[in-house]
Amino acid sequence: MKFMMLMFMDFPAWNRLSKAEQDAAVGNLMQFSEELRAAGKLVLTQGLAPSTEAVSIRKGNNGSRIVTDGPFTETKEAAGGYYVIECASREEAVEWGKKLPLATWGVEIRRISFE
Secondary structure, three states, rough: OOEEEEEEOHHHHHHHHHHHHHHHHHHHHHHHHHHHHOOOOEEEEEEEEOOOEEEEEEEOOOOOEEEEEOOOOOOOOEEEEEEEEEEHHHHHHHHHHHHOOOOOEEEEEEEOOOO
């Protein structure tokens, strides 16, 4: 089964980190990615641009589409990147999610239902 691990970040807090702290965090993510790859679990991973660059599209009252800048909801933490992993069970995916270096800001794990 494939699972998506969606990482949440506090971008203002990230921006307050020193360059050395950011570099260390990125290094930890690269090491985690390599651990997933070596275990044969990694399918895909990507970082996301800050939510300030997001565009949201909603259905309007007359069926039109309304395009606005920013994420769907105002929140301090926003999606910062994702991993798609191959695991035998939800429990295994959760164990990998616990190891994700930026898990302190939050990780959402969902099974990919359409393959």
